[in-house]
Amino acid sequence: MSSSEQIAKNARRAGNILKTISDENRSKVLYKIHDELKENASSIEKANKLDLQAAAESGLAQSLMKRLDLFKGDKFDTMLQGIKDVAELEDPVGKLKLARQLDEDLVLYQVTAPVGVLLVIFESRPEVIANITALAIKSGNAGILKGGKESVNTFREMARVINSTIAKYEKDTGVPVGSVQLIETREDVSGLLTQDEYIDLVVPRGSNALVRKIKASTKIPVLGHADGICSIYLDADADLEKAKRITLDAKTNYPAGCNAMETLLVNPKLAKWWKVLEHLSRKGDVTLHLASDVKEAYVEKLKEENAFDEEVRSKIVDVDESTDFDREFLSLDCAVKFVESTKEAVEHINHHSSKHTDAIITENEAHAELFLKGIDSAGVYWNASTRFADGFRYGFGTEVGISTSKIHARGPVGLDGLVTYQYQIRGTGQVASDYLGAGGKRAFVHKDLDISQMTI
Template sequence: MSSAELIAKKARIAGNILKTLSDEQRSSILYKIHDSLEKNAKLIETANKLDLEVARGSNLSESLIKRLDLFKGDKFATMLQGIIDVAKLADPVGKVLLARELDEGLTLYKITAPVGVLLVIFESRPEVIANITALSIKSGNAAILKGGKESVNTFREMSKIINDTIAANFATTGVPIGAVQLIETRQDVSDLLSQDQYIDLVVPRGSNSLVRNIKLNTKIPVLGHADGICSIYIDGEADLVKAKKITVDAKTNYPAGCNAMETLLINPKLNNWWEVLTNLNENGVCLHVTPEVKQEYLKHNPKGNVLDCDESKDFDKEFLSLDCAVKFVNSVQEAVQHINTHSSKHTDCIVTENEKNAEFFLKGVDSSGVYWNCSTRFADGFRYGFGTEVGISTSKIHARGPVGLDGLVTYQYQIRGTGQIAGDYLGAGGNRSFIHKDLDIKDIKL
């Protein structure tokens, strides 16, 4: 048996145990993991500094280096809080979605159940190991994690702390060793992508090439997004103050984030529209503008920081930096058409005081997140109240948008009977009819 098969089989065994545990058992280990990571923050920081030192000496992009730094600002504290937030959420497993009396003493239930075994592949962000650990255990799933080589020291340290904590508390929580496993090499990933007998879902978090490569090399269902090409449309009836505030936040709050604004569409009918661009310039943003925008904008701000837009590429590009593509559109319809043509279906926003235009935009844009008068940076599991997220999905099947606990459960059907057989009923040789009476699920607890 190959090492990949051993890892996958171990995860399957752990997942089969996890799904039988109570919410109290699954949540209790999360508090223990939180405390262990907090207690060992210095060890983790030392490992993270080593990764950063290596990264800065390589050709790693600045955006990836920013993602790698676990102790920048309040990132570590936010990561820890995310574990607690997940632990406090309602149990996603065992929810009754449907109850139907098929006949007297024969009842059908549709009930949420864990997906099973997750293979999560991500780049650079070391906090993901804590996020996925919390989400997977809480939802009754086992997880196999592969981080980028640039953060291997941080991952090793955190993985050791997490697994030591699980092992030390097995007797009281029942959460098994193997519930969370860390792999390190690309060969491990390649080998595991063939383990469709044991692995139920692959979640890639990273570059377009990473996601596409995984989709081409596995039979296992893949959940994820390739790019975060997020657009904001400033309508002709926008509030200028809101427009300036929202666009600066969406572009500069965290330019390397997949929910950062990459395209700005402006209706030139808006009075003083150029102030939006000047405000972005003043906050360090370089604007990649079409000829029409350049001609009009430089009339109002001759010193504006603009580059000529390559319209064949820039509107399909994730800059991940303080750069933004800018274009004029003359209507909300034109904005929706542009976004649906160029968007990666991540998150897009309209800024307007015209409710009719806003409703058209909200219904017309085919993305997992569509906003009105707020920053695209809200596209995040933590901000949605999911505790944290396993990733953001732009697919339309199973889960969409920030994927929290609800996206990590599927459902199963249970029938609870009292000795009935199909042969007694119409359609299988019998004469008995079904009742098919829907029951109120509000008070049903199984």
């Protein structure tokens, strides 16, 4: 048996046990992990220093060094608090979603259940291992974890503490050894990506390149997004002040974010539309990639207003129509195009967007409803910044990731994305052949029961 098959099988075995553990015990082990990580802070710091030293020697960029440093500011304490925060969330497992009377003493229940085995691949931020351990155990899933190689010593030491804690309390909590397995080599990852018999979901947390690569190399469902190409449509009936505020926020609040605006679609019937572009350039330092007709009109309007100065001029480039509307700039750049109607905006977005989050700015309700209905993305907003696409802003307590898949979980994903459901039937000896359709004469009742006060 290959080592990756063995790892996957171990995880499956642990997952099958974890599924039966109460929320109380799953959370209890998280508090214990919190305590032991805290107690072992010095050995973790020592390991982290080794990683930082190796990184310094290999000449890693300063910004990446900062991400590696687990003891910078209150990062370590925030990480510890994060474990407790997850432990305190409502149990995502065993939630009743449907109860239906099929017949007397024969009831169908739909109940949430863990997905099973997660393979989580992330980059070098060392605190992520604690976060993922908490998410996996809280949701009753076994986790196989692979972090970036720059943090290998920190990961190894933290995994040692986590696993010895799980082992120490296994008798008490029932959470089994094997619930969290750290793997270290790339070979293991590629091996694991073929274990679709045992692994149920891959969660890549990291760069778009990482996600794209993983999606291309596995048959296991992947929860993640490769691209965040978000668009905003300025309707003819937009409020100019809202338009200025929202586009500036969406582009400049965090340009490297996947929920940042990359494309601005402008309806030229909007009075003074050019003020929005001017605002983006002057206040946001945004370089505008303008379609030729937009450029011509923009320059003309600004000249009429005696506003066409060097600050504005230096922020105009020609759009490359063949690539710029399918591109995540991840910088203070924005592609701009005229569209003549909401319908045309919807068509552009459905063709070019990555199905992440798109917004319309308008005071016209009919246009807004057309947009909200027509856009095929995880998030569709009316008069709000695309930057709201975020698990914490949605109130999910924690964020597992943002998904651009169309099935299972879409958009920002909370713990809900790590559970699925099962159907239970509780009967008293009923058989199908007594009922219509399978040879019998009894009819089904099919009466939905009120689940608001029900527990099973």
